[in-house]
Amino acid sequence: MxxxxxxxxxxxxxxxxxxxxxxxxxxxxxxxxxxxxxxxxxxxxxxxxxxxxxxxxxxxxxxxxxxxxxxxxxxxxxxxxxxxxxxxxxxxxxxxxxxxxxxxxSDILPPDGQSLLLKALDYPVLKKMDRFLSALRPSKLNKFQSAGDIFREITQPDRQLAEIIRSIHNFFEALAALQNMPDANFRTVLFKMARKIPVESWCCFPESELPVQGIIYDKTCLASHAVKRKKMIIIEDIKKEKKSMRSRVSRYCESEEGSALCYPIECRHINTIPLAIRIVSDKPFFKSSAKNLYEEILERFKYRILIEYGLSQLKNYTREKGC
Structure with a gap:
């Protein structure tokens, strides 16, 4: 029976x-x-x-x-x-x-996904290594007049952050292909945040697809909501979210469809959230059920982003002091 x-x-x-x-x-x-x-x-x-x-x-x-x-x-x-x-x-x-x-x-990366993540993490490190080691060439060493010159030459946070954002973008594209969504297109942006609103799109990929200008200083955009909550926000259906009375999609993003996530990057050393990553897919790729997976992935990039953020702030400080 x-x-x-x-x-x-x-x-x-x-x-x-x-x-x-x-x-x-x-x-x-x-x-x-x-x-x-x-x-x-x-x-x-x-x-x-x-x-x-x-x-x-x-x-x-x-x-x-x-x-x-x-x-x-x-x-x-x-x-x-x-x-x-x-x-x-x-x-x-x-x-x-x-x-x-x-x-x-699944909220666990398959073996192929783990390999993709390692490659994505290595890519910006290799770019930085090339820049550091290139500074050892005699033709460049002879041009340095001070330690400040060396510091400015090897620390290029804007360039390095662009490489990291590109790696994040490429990783999610590859992950989508593993999940049978090879035609999913992504847009990845790193916002500078101040007073819980985006004040600048620091870098984005593809570089030709800049976020709409209206998002900057928009208190109702996804980045603002994520920073206020101090948590990642996932929108599985942007179209449906726009119709909500409490929509977390900026009114300036009228043409966007698909799904999105926003990941706030907190710096505990200065007790603030200076940055936020916003990733949009034109397909229903992002799922709330995979939130833990996305957080684990982006946390690996978070530390590298914070290092470059710190270098950028220090570089600005030395420039202001005339060092």
Whole structure:
């Protein structure tokens, strides 16, 4: 009876799951499929039992040695057994479907994603290394008159921040491709924040797609909301958000569609949030269920951004002091 109920349940799932788009459902089902009891007991039983039952009917010797209650059960559920046998290909396809959806909604980076993240983190570091080591060339060393000259030559925070934002942008594009959204386009901006509002778009990528000027000093924009809350904000549907009475999308972003997130960058050393990253996709890429994943990813870039922010502030200070 338990096997019968399980088979009915599995058939029901085969019919319903394609219409279930809830992230949690797919993650739960994926955990069930990965459970040792399913892999070692339930799945082999489902696959082998119908064939074994048919074999019993074909070999009289087996029939004579099996208890009568087994034959009674088999004859009573022969239609079910035939149904399971015919639906086995659907079960396999359903497993693949669940695993594919679970991977998309997962809050853990797949191995390919981890490799992409490492490459994205390395890229700006390599650019900075090239700049530092290039300063050791005799042709450049002879031009330096003071330690201040060296400092100004090797510390180029504006340039370095642009490389970091580019890396973030490229990483999310690659991640979207892994999640079967290769045609998703992104726009990534780093805002300077003051008094909880954006006062400047420090850098963006693609560089040709500057944010609309109206966002600057807009208290109702996404960056302002994220800094006020001191938390990442994810908008899964920009169009739907615009219709909300408490919309967190700036009125100046009329043409934007898709999804977005904004990540405030807090500097605890000076007790302020001087920066915010805003990423927009023209597809429904960003999901609230993956918030922890996005935070872990952007936190890796956060430290590098804060270093460049600190260098920029120190560079401005030395310039003002005439050092």
């Amino acid at each position: 338990k096997l019968t109920r399980f088979a009915y349940l599995f058939i029901l799932l085969a019919v319903l799951v394609p219409w279930l788009q809830k992230e949690r459902v797919f993650r739960i089902l994926d955990r069930i499929l990965e459970a040792p009891s399913y892999k070692r007991v339930i799945k082999p039983t489902l696959i082998a039992f119908p064939s074994a039952a048919i074999l019993c009917y074909q070999i009289p010797l087996i029939k004579t040695h099996l208890p009568q209650f087994i034959w009674t059960w088999l004859e009573k559920h022969v239609i079910l057994l035939a149904g399971i046998y015919l639906l086995l290909p659907i079960f396999v396809g359903l497993e693949d479907f669940i695993r594919e959806k679970a991977r998309i909604y």
